[in-house]
Amino acid sequence: MTIQLYCFGESGNAYKAALPLELSGLEWDAVYVDFFNGAARTSEFAETVNAMGEVPVLVDGDLILTQSGVIQSYISEKTDKFGGNTPEDKREVLRWVLWDNSKLSAMAGPTRFLMNFLDPAKRPQEVIGFQQGRLKASYTILNTHLTQRDWIVGRSVTNADFSCCSYLFYDEPFGFDRKDWPAIDTWLDRIADLPGWKHPYDLMEPAFPRKKSQ
Numbered sequence: 148m149t150i151q152l153y154c155f156g157e158s159g160n161a162y163k164a165a166l167p168l169e170l171s172g173l174e175w176d177a178v179y180v181d182f183f184n185g186a187a188r189t190s191e192f193a194e195t196v197n198a199m200g201e202v203p204v205l206v207d208g209d210l211i212l213t214q215s216g217v218i219q220s221y222i223s224e225k226t227d228k229f230g231g232n233t234p235e236d237k238r239e240v241l242r243w244v245l246w247d248n249s250k251l252s253a254m255a256g257p258t259r260f261l262m263n264f265l266d267p268a269k270r271p272q273e274v275i276g277f278q279q280g281r282l283k284a285s286y287t288i289l290n291t292h293l294t295q296r297d298w299i300v301g302r303s304v305t306n307a308d309f310s311c312c313s314y315l316f317y318d319e320p321f322g323f324d325r326k327d328w329p330a331i332d333t334w335l336d337r338i339a340d341l342p343g344w345k346h347p348y349d350l351m352e353p354a355f356p357r358k359k360s361q
C-alpha cells in the first residue's frame with residue numbers, strides 16, 4: 148500500500164518528512180491538508196488523523212505516525228537510510244533533530260507564519276523581534292558546526308540535515324538570509340544537489356501561489 152503523508156507546501160515540518168520519503172525511493176502520496184482554513188483543527192481530524200492537531204502525519208496501512216522526527220525514524224527503519232551508520236551517529240542524529248525541533252524550526256516556522264501568512268494588521272512586531280533574536284543564535288550554532296563539515300552528522304546526509312534545512316529553503320522572508328551564513332548556504336546547495344531533491348513547493352501542494360525571490 149502506498150504511504151500517505153498529510154501535509155501542505157508551506158509546512159517546513161512536513162517537508163522534514165516529505166524530503167526523506169522522496170529521496171528514500173519509497174512510494175508515497177501527498178494528502179493536502181487545508182491548514183490555513185482550519186482543517187487540522189477539526190474534531191474529525193483530531194479523532195481520525197492526529198489528536199495533536201498537527202501536520203505532518205504519515206499513514207502506512209493501519210499505522211498512523213505523527214511528529215516529523217518519528218516519521219523520519221520510521222523511514223530509516225524501513226529503508227536503512229538517513230538514520231546514521233553507527234550507534235554514536237544515530238544518537239547524534241537524534242540530538243540534532245531534537246535541537247532543530249526546539250530551537251530552529253520551532254522558531255523559524257512561527258516567525259515565517261507571523262511575517263507572511265497572518266493578517267498584516269495582526270503581526271506582533273515585538274514577538275517577531277524576540278524570535279528573530281533566538282533564531283540568530285541558532286543560525287550561529289548551525290553555521291559554526293557546518294564550517295568544518297559537509298553534513299551535520301557523519302559523512303552523508305541524514306535526518307539531522309532534513310530537519311534543520313526544512314524552513315531554510317523557503318523564499319518568504321522571516322529574517323534568514325543565506326548570504327549571511329556562508330556554511331549554511333553551501334550546505335543548502337549540497338542538499339539541493341542530492342539526486343531527486345525537490346523544493347518544498349514541488350513536493351507538497353501549497354495553499355498560496357508561490358512567491359519566488361531567488
Ligand SMILES: N[C@@H](CCC(=O)N[C@@H](CS)C(=O)NCC(=O)O)C(=O)O
Pocket residue numbers: 157158159160161187200201202203213214215216248256
Ligand atoms: N514537532 C512537530 C511540529 C509540527 C507542527 O507544528 N506543524 C505545524 C504545521 S507546520 C502545525 O500543524 N501546527 C498546528 C498548531 O500549532 O496548532 C513536528 O515536527 O512534526
